[in-house]
Amino acid sequence: AEELCRELKEEGCQARFTELDVRDPAAAAEVFRDLDETAQPLDILVNNAAVDVSKPIEHLSADEVTRVIGTNLLGPMYLCLEAYRRMVGRGHGHIVNILSTAANRTWTEAGPYAAGKSGLRAFTHTLFKEAQRDCLGVGVTGIIAGGMETPFVLDRFPDADTSTLQSPDIVADTVLYALSVPTGSVIPELVVVPRCESSWP
Known part of the structure; x- marks a missing residue:
């Protein structure tokens, strides 16, 4: 994030970064209070933080489950709470939650991860409906993103066949597409997976 901010500033843009443990609701609230004081409100929130522990359920610890659910579900929810009320107050904004094919189906050794992503998908649907009502x-x-060629996958599965993975740039372009839809329309959900995705449909 720091390097990206530096590159943006070199191009004449305004940019800032902060470190945040998304599992801490007080820290999430503090970040938004800091933004309020800068008079530079957040127009777009993209929740893409995620962790995983690939273990059979019988070998999982409570701490591991808490870390995955805290990062993948509760963290994005805390940030949505802060961003959404401010966006409604201003009358505009966009929230994008990065989900996973695990939000729709699951596989072995993915219990907490699938639970977190499916929970976030349900929360996203609810937030969409409330935005229709509120603003x-x-x-x-x-x-809903399929497998990506990122450290998130490759650090855990160094022997993964990268030909079955997609570039994170493709997912980023998908986010930009969702944000580009003219006022009056919105894309509530998009699926982007590699052509060889094994976990879809």
Whole structure:
């Protein structure tokens, strides 16, 4: 994030970064209070933090489950709470939650991860419906992403066949597409997977 901010500033953009443990609701609230003081409100929130522990359920510890659910479900929810009320107050904004094919189906050794992502998908659907009621200027989108060629996958599965994975740039482009839809329309959910995705449909 720091390097990206530096590159943006070199191009004449305004940018800032902060470190945040998304599992801490007080820390999430503090970040938004800091933004309020800068008079530079957040127009777009993209929740993409995620962790996983690939173990059979019988070998999982409570701490491991708490870490995965805290990061993948509760963390994005805390950030949505802070961003959504501010966006409604201003009358515009967009929230994008990065989901996973695990939000729709699961596989062995993915219990907490699938639970977190499916929970976030349900929360995203609820937030979409409430935005329809509260403020039509606020968009909510869930991106169901398949396997990506990132450290998230490759650090855990170094022997993974990268030909079955997609570039994270493709997912980023999908987010930009969802954000580009003209006012009056919104994309509530998009699926983007590699052509060889094994966990879809």
